[in-house]
Amino acid sequence: MNSFKLPLWLSGPNSKAIAAPIIIIMMLSMMILPLPAFVLDVFFSFNIALSVIVLLTALYTIKPLDFMAFPTVLLVSTMLRLSLNVASTRIVLTEGHTGADAAGKVIEAFGHFLIGGNYTVGIVVFIILTIINFTVVTKGAGRIAEVGARFALDAMPGKQMAIDADLNAGLIAEPEAKRRRTEVAQEAEFYGAMDGASKYVRGDAVAGIIVTVINIIGGLLVGLLQHDMGFADALKNYTLLAIGDGLVAQIPSLIISTAAGVVVSRVASDVDIGSQLVNQLFAKPEVLYITGGIIGGMGMIPGMPHLAFILLGLLLAAAGHAASKRNKVAPEAAQEQTAAAAAAAQAAPVESEEATWQDIVPVDTLGLEVGYRLIPLVDKTQSGELLKRIKGIRKKFAQEVGFLSPPVHIRDNLELKPSSYRITLKGVEVGAGEAFTGQFLAINPGMVTGTLAGTATTDPAFGLPAVWIEGGMREQAQAMGYTVVDAGTVVATHLNHLITTHAAELLGRLEVQQLLDHLGKESPKLVEDLVPKMVSMSTLQKVLQNLLTEGVHIRDMRSIIECLAEFSGQVQDPSELTALVRIALGRAIVQQIFPGTNELSVMTLDNRLERLLMQALQASGPDGAGIEPGLADTLQYQTQQATQHQEQLGLTPVLLVPAPLRALLSRFLRRALPQLKVLSHAELPDTKTIKVTSLVGAQA
Known part of the structure; x- marks a missing residue:
């Protein structure tokens, strides 16, 4: 018997589409x-x-x-x-x-x-x-929709900047950034459509x-x-x-x-x-008690409907009593947990034991210590979002820099202020700051249109002026041009900045061996022929650390290994090998500094200053210890002026020097000008065009 079937356009996946x-x-x-x-x-x-x-x-x-x-x-x-x-x-x-x-x-x-x-x-x-x-x-609904549409449109640039900041810091992936951008646009369109x-x-x-x-x-x-x-x-x-x-x-x-x-x-x-109405209207027993008393008192007035008012007053008093009992449950539970912890501490053995090797706790390579008010950010039981962001930071660091950083060991520290945190590297503090849960940090990128009421501070990662504001001021701050981030993002961004800055110190022998093992899966013969036959593990580690110290990524380990295999027979000094590896990685280095352009805007040395430095280098050796103090002061001052000029033009400060001077000037200028990149002529690809924007030492 044939059964009746609806047409495909009525029963298929497009059946909902024809409803409208x-x-x-x-x-x-x-x-x-x-x-x-x-x-x-x-x-x-x-x-x-x-x-x-x-x-x-x-x-x-x-x-x-x-x-x-x-x-x-x-x-x-x-x-x-x-x-x-x-x-x-x-x-x-x-x-x-x-x-x-x-x-x-x-x-x-x-x-x-x-x-x-x-x-x-x-x-x-x-x-x-x-x-x-x-x-x-x-x-009223139309007026609210109109105002909501205006605020949503005004806040769009700030929200987009916050999304871009999270994406650049590695806190979110590209799909999540796209979803958030779409949500911001849909919010503005929704209120505009509601207004109409x-x-x-x-x-x-x-x-x-x-x-x-x-x-x-x-x-x-x-x-x-x-x-x-x-x-x-x-x-x-x-x-x-x-x-x-x-x-x-x-x-x-x-x-x-x-x-x-x-x-x-x-x-x-x-x-x-x-749920909002019930939780917020009937949560405070004091309000219910007072209201019940007022309504019950009105029921006592002659001429009033006594039964209705008195009955309602009693119901409100009963609701207040129930709310009071509910509010006592949480503190009692906390007291029970505290008592259990104290009992466990008392049950511990009183007699001290002999010291053993187990008492020696190894120092954490990377550590994050938080005050007790920041514990919810790193507590798994409370869905601490900072833990997810740290995972994202390590993943982004591995993808961009080229090796997996050590895990971040997190613990609470009662010696810190309640809202403070500090970041340690091999047990030594390298960064610290404060983050207030429930508040937002409004960072001034330099183009804001007004000031905000709040606690003035500075961004712990980059030192920009900032203000801690309440959550209700978030959209206002974004509309004024501030970059607004929450407390977890502040800590994560600071940690990401410090990990990138100290990448060379995070690359230990264990990480180098893991890099070689990873490369050996694809090119086992290349790795076997180099380490330890031609280059020792310590020399390879030093070369990689030299590259990371100057911000050069080591993702292209194949090119690094091939370059070392080619020149290690004649050169064994790590500094000289580093210079040769930089030439081999020249295209990648330039791409990292000047993405998407063929014209390189750089600073160069005046001919007279260049000759003086070459003479000093020949007289003092590669460490440059014999540079005359007056010449050193002039070089640093002139470079600072040229660097500021480059930054005012919106350009990355890059100093182009002869190959023999590159390592010397990079070490000498790194402390005073960490943002300055020093390149040699040999590192530039032939396909790039050089544009000199500043001349260092022209007025020396």
């Missing part, structure tokens, strides 16, 4: 084609059900973007109501003389049961509902009044002139039908307008609006 065209066609059909009373009842019932569904969806929505289709739903529901008004007007005017059920049972029910069959009461109720919908709910869609609802309220008046006047004319009805009968009959029709449309309109106000007026959080 079908609804639009149905609404247009209702405006043109006459509908039976039963079909009209079905559509009016559907309209009421749709408005309730929209309201409940809005109440259970966590954030506005979870209901992105709301502006479209608002438009479609408005057009549906107007289509029903047209269809019901047609049937009221054509069949209204037959009785109150001429336009269907729904309109009759609203005309009789809700307003008692009294058209005067119906007119008053209809006008009140229309005024509430038009002047209060819809107007609210105008439809206001227009719908006006149209409802006009349609109702037209129905009354048109019904009177039809009843008096066409059906020879008496004036009183025609007025009562058609007025009840018109008011019933208006109420059937206005009540769903009021419900959806309320839903629009709920969506645009709520502040995004992790719970729905119902």
Whole structure:
């Protein structure tokens, strides 16, 4: 027996896509084609059900973007109501003389049961509902949507900068950055669409009044002139039908307008609006006790409804007692945990044991110590987001620099201030700062349009001026041009900066061996022939550390190994080998400093200064210890001036020198100018064009 199957376009994955065209066609059909009373009842019932569904969806929505289709739903529901008004007007005017059920049972029910069959009461109720919908709910929701759209647009540049900052720091991956950018754009579009869609609802309220008046006047004319009805009968009959029709449309309109106000007026959080209201209105027992006392006191006043007020006062007092009991649960649980910890400490053996080798704890290569207020950031049980960010930092560092940094050992330190942290390298502090959970650090990148109220400080990673602000000021700060980050991002960015800065110290013999093992999986013969036959492990480690000290990435280990294999037979000094490796990596070094350009804007030495330095180098040897102090001061001062000029032009400060001087000048200038890169002519690819922007020593 053959079974009946729906067409593919109705049962396949595209079945949802045709819902919108079908609804639009149905609404247009209702405006043109006459509908039976039963079909009209079905559509009016559907309209009421749709408005309730929209309201409940809005109440259970966590954030506005979870209901992105709301502006479209608002438009479609408005057009549906107007289509029903047209269809019901047609049937009221054509069949209204037959009785109150001429336009269907729904309109009759609203005309009789809700307003008692009294058209005067119906007119008053209809006008009140229309005024509430038009002047209060819809107007307020539209104003909130308008302001929300403005703030969302103003805050877009700051939010984009914050996303870019997280991406550059390795705190998020490219897919997450794209998702956040899309969310920022959708938020602005949502509030803009809500601002426009609210105008439809206001227009719908006006149209409802006009349609109702037209129905009354048109019904009177039809009843008096066409059906020879008496004036009183025609007025009562058609007025009840018109008011019933208006109420059937206005009540769903009021419900959806309320839903629009709920969506645009709520502040995004992790719970729905119902949970927010209950948790925040009835959380403080003092408020409930005082309110219960006031209401109960009002019930004692003569003439007041004693039972209602006193009963409500008792209910509020009982709610306050329940809230007070709930608030005591958390402190008692904390006390029990503290008591258990104290008992465990007392149960520990009192007698001291002999010292053993197990008492010697190895020093952590990388360590992060936090005060007790920052523990939630690194606690797995509290979903500490800083742990995930540290994993992202290590992964990004390995991908860019070329080796896996040692793991970061995290522990709390009660000797630190509650909101302080410090970063250690081999047990020695290399960085410290403060981070306040629940607050945001607004960093001034140099182009802000105003000042913020908060605790002034400096960005611990790069030393930029910054302000710690409350969470409510985040969007305002972003709109003013600040880069706003949370406490976890502050610590993660500082840690990332220090790991990159001290990369050479993090590359130990273990990491070098792991690099060789990794390369040996693809080129085992290349590694076996080099280490330890031609180059010792310590020499290779020193060469790699020299490269990292000057910010050169070692991702291309194959080229490094091949270069060492070629020249290690004639040269064994790590500094000379480093210079040869830099020449082999010249293209990658230039690409790292000048990404995406063929013109290299650099600084060079004046000929006279260059000759003096060459003479000093020949006299003192490669360490440059014999450079005359006056010449050294002049060189440092002139280089600082040229570097500042490069940075003002928005260029990376790069000093181009002859190959024999490169290592000497790099060591000499590194401490005073860590941002300066020193390159030799031999390291530049032939395909690049050199543009000299500053001459160091021209006025020496």
